Amino acid sequence: MKPVYILFLLSLSLAVSANAYAGRAMLSVNSFAGGSLLVVNCKGEDVGAEVLVNGEFKGECPLEVKVPAGTLELKVQKKVDPFNDRIFEQEIRLGDDVTKKIDVILGAAQLNLKGKQQKSRELAVGIKENKLPDEHKKCLECPEMVPIPGTNFAMAKYTVTFQDWDACVIDGGCNGYHPSDKEWGHGTRPVINVSWNDAQAYIQWLSNKSGNTYRLPTEEEWEIAARAGTTTEYYWGIFPFGDSASSINANCNGCGSKWDNKSTSPVGSFKPNGFGLYDMSGNVWQWTDSCWEGDCNTRVLRGGSWNDTTSNIRIATRFKDDVNGYYHISGFRLAMTLK
Helix, strand or coil, X not given: CCHHHHHHHHHHHHHHHHHHHHHHHHHHHHHHCCEEEEEEECCHHHCCCEEEECCEEEEEXXXXXXXXXXXXXXXXXXXXXXXXXXXXXXXXXXXXXXXXXXXXXXXXXXXXXXXXHHHHHHHHHCXXXXXXXXXXXXXXXXXXEEECCCCCEEEECCCCEHHHHHXXXXXXXXXXXXXXXXXXXXXXXXXXXXXXHHHHHHHHHHHHHXXXXXXXXXXXXXXXXXXXXXXCCECCECCXXXXXXXXXXXXXXXXXXXXXXXXXXXXXXXXXXXXXXXXXXXXXXXXXXXXXXXXXXXXXXXXXXXXXXXXXXXXXXXXXXECCCXXXXXXXXXXXXXX
C-alpha cells in the first residue's frame, strides 16, 4: 500500500473519530444544559404515588427526574378509592444545575374529579337511603355527619378539633375554656384536655347555633359505627397492617406512624373505616354518653389514644373517667339521632 494512501486513510479515520467524539460531547452537554434534578421522596403508604410536574406524569414516588429551570408545579397523588385521592402540591422555583429534594407527606383523602361528579349527581337526584333530613343540612360550624347503615343515627366523620373548639370559644360558648394543646398545635388536631362536661358545653353551643340536635354517641352506637360491619379486633383486620404489609392504620404506641407515642395526629391522617369514619381507633379516647356500670358520674370512653399500646386500641376495649376528668389523651366525637 502506498504511503500517501495510508496517510489519507489515517487522516480520514482521525476526522471521523473526532467528529464522533464531538457529537457525543455535544449530546451530553445538550442533555443536561438548562435544567436541574428534582428528587421527590416518599415513605410508608405514600410510596408509589404518582408524580406530576406542571401537569405531566413523570413516574412514581420516590423519584429522581430532570426538570427545566424556573417555576414548577409539583403534584404527588395517590388513589384511596375510585372517588378519593390523597394529594401533595407545592410550587417550586429552580435555577440551573441544582438538585432540589422534596420530602412528601400526602394529605387527608379528598374528592377527586370522579368523586365530585358523583357527589354532584347525588345532590341533583337526592339520596333516598340513609339521607340526612333537611333540617340537618350543613352550617359553617357543623361537622360532616355520616349516617350509619341499618340504624337511626349518624356519626361525625372526624373527632372535634381545636379549630372547632376555638370557634365555640370565640363565639362566647364552651364556658370560655381554652384547653392545653401540649404545644402540638391547634388547627385540625383533635381537641384534648376536655372533660365529659366540657363536651356537653360544646354540644349545647353547637346545637343552639345550628338548630340541629347533637349529642355524644352511646357506647353501643360507637362500637357499631367503629366496626363498620367487621368482626375483627381492628376495623382494618389484623394488627398492624390489615390489607397490605405497607399500611399504617392508626396513631398509637406501636402502630408505626410518625406520631406514635409522641403526640396526636391531625384528624384524617389515616384510612377511614368501612363507613367512612376516621380515627375510630387511636389518636384520642372518645367520650360516650354511657354511664360506667350504672354510675353516671363516671362515663365510658372508647377507641384508645396516641400513647396506648396496640391492645388498647382494639374496638372492644373500654375505658372510664369521671365526668370532670380531662387528659391529653381524651377528646370526643359527635352523634345525631335521625328521624
